[in-house]
Amino acid sequence: MPKQSTAPVTKQDFEEAMHILAKSFERVATREDLKLFATKEDLERFATKEDLERFATKEDFERIEDTQHSMLKVLDSIEGRLKEMANHEERITRLEEQLFKLENQLRSLTSSR
Incomplete structure (x- = not known):
């Protein structure tokens, strides 16, 4: 099928x-x-x-097309926000890794004193 x-x-x-x-x-x-x-x-x-x-009249079809167009705009907006969120997750992961490295460096500096 x-x-x-x-x-x-x-x-x-x-x-x-x-x-x-x-x-x-x-x-x-x-x-x-x-x-x-x-x-x-x-x-x-x-x-x-x-x-x-x-x-259905011509106006009915136009109303349906307008509604469909509006829904597509909303879906595109949601898709864009989801893509941004994916980037945020990557950024957060990178920042966490950097913080972890900095924390380890700080610990090594304080322990050497």
Whole structure:
């Protein structure tokens, strides 16, 4: 089983997947299959206002994209802080080693007196 990506799906990814699906359906669909689909005019004629409200609007998609963008910014910030913390740990370790060396030097100086 292929490993699934944890990257968020972009609008381009979604559109590409829908295009692939439409092309593969187009190859196997019969004329009768195509007649089963409602046209935009059919929806406008038969759909109630509540039915139409169930569909996502352009504003909904923009809001989702804005939220996704904000979340990515936060994740990038967290990742940057984690990298800084890793550097701090290395610095702390180096400082501890230097302190240990200085402490030993100080002990050797005081014991020689």
